[in-house]
Amino acid sequence: MIAFITGATAGIGKATAELFARNGYHIIITGRRKERLEEFSAHLKSTYNTEVLSLNFDVRNLKEVESAIASIPEEWKKINVLVNNAGLAVGLNNIQEGVIDDWERMIDTNIKGLLYMTRNIAPIMIQNGYGHIVNIGSIAGKEVYANGNVYCATKHAVDALNKGMRIDLLPHHIKVTAVNPGMVETEFSIVRFKGDDERANKVYTGLQPLKAEDIAETIYWVASRPAHVNINDIVIMPAVQANATTTIRK
Numbered sequence: 001m002i003a004f005i006t007g008a009t010a011g012i013g014k015a016t017a018e019l020f021a022r023n024g025y026h027i028i029i030t031g032r033r034k035e036r037l038e039e040f041s042a043h044l045k046s047t048y049n050t051e052v053l054s055l056n057f058d059v060r061n062l063k064e065v066e067s068a069i070a071s072i073p074e075e076w077k078k079i080n081v082l083v084n085n086a087g088l089a090v091g092l093n094n095i096q097e098g099v100i101d102d103w104e105r106m107i108d109t110n111i112k113g114l115l116y117m118t119r120n121i122a123p124i125m126i127q128n129g130y131g132h133i134v135n136i137g138s139i140a141g142k143e144v145y146a147n148g149n150v151y152c153a154t155k156h157a158v159d160a161l162n163k164g165m166r167i168d169l170l171p172h173h174i175k176v177t178a179v180n181p182g183m184v185e186t187e188f189s190i191v192r193f194k195g196d197d198e199r200a201n202k203v204y205t206g207l208q209p210l211k212a213e214d215i216a217e218t219i220y221w222v223a224s225r226p227a228h229v230n231i232n233d234i235v236i237m238p239a240v241q242a243n244a245t246t247t248i249r250k
């Protein structure tokens with residue numbers, strides 16, 4: 001069994017790759033940080049005695065996506081699960097003061113990157129006659145909160161694409177699922193606040209957020225349902241978070 005996980009150098013993607021490896025999958029991992037990919041690949045191979053293919057590219061760059069997927073050896077094309085996880089929030093500004101470059105990064109990664117990946121992997125799955133695409137959305141794809149404008153829009157787009165992919169890929173026996181987390185403590189807030197650790201830490205102060213491993217377990221669970229079962233959509237929150245903006249803090 002082969003699982004292909006984008007954005008596996010940190011957070012949810014890394015925890016997901018680890019869990020699939022622990023469960024005997026061969027793993028394709030991707031990300032922009034080559035050194036991290038190499039270290040993680042060596043860790044997975046030595047810990048789980050599994051095979052790992054590591055592909056170093058930026059999901060925003062169509063040419064890089066195409067050549068990375070074209071480079072996959074034939075025996076690695078029997079992909080059972082694609083986890084479209086690579087993504088980010090950048091900035092938290094109202095719309096009138098929004099930073100255009102932040103908007104482009106989010107749109108290019110969360111929407112266009114996910115589309116480039118899907119456009120290149122879905123035909124391989126169709127050829128194989130099976131497959132499962134797990135799209136990582138967010139509570140931000142179900143709700144909109146103050147200053148979340150463009151990030152929320154990108155995750156609403158993931159929600160729509162998840163539904164559209166499921167319809168289009170149905171005749172090809174390819175399952176499509178969205179996993180939509182609430183607050184998960186990863187590098188997400190450090191990226192959102194551009195390296196401002198203090199601001200990032202405040203997001204998680206006084207409450208117990210989800211861990212990347214909680215989401216990995218959910219992704220593994222949806223991917224390991226019996227052949228006749230598909231989970232369309234799942235929202236998973238910390239017990240202390242009711243919705244995007246309502247939390248209990250100590």
Ligand code: NDP
Nearest residue numbers: 007009010011012031032033058059087138184186187188
């Ligand atoms: P992290 O910042 O910890 O990890 C993000 C991963 O995405 C990294 O491996 C990063 O790798 C990769 N990535 C980002 N941009 C690109 C790119 N252009 N090309 C290739 N890879 C890229 O964040 P999370 O693990 O939290 O985020 C994973 C997903 O979960 C995202 O889609 C996020 O929107 C979603 N999510 C997160 C939540 C949270 O609270 N943390 C809640 C809901 C959803 P590298 O930098 O090496 O390229």
Ligand code: 8X3
Nearest residue numbers: 138139140182183244
């Ligand atoms: C990440 C969760 O609430 O910061 O997608 O948008 S939130």
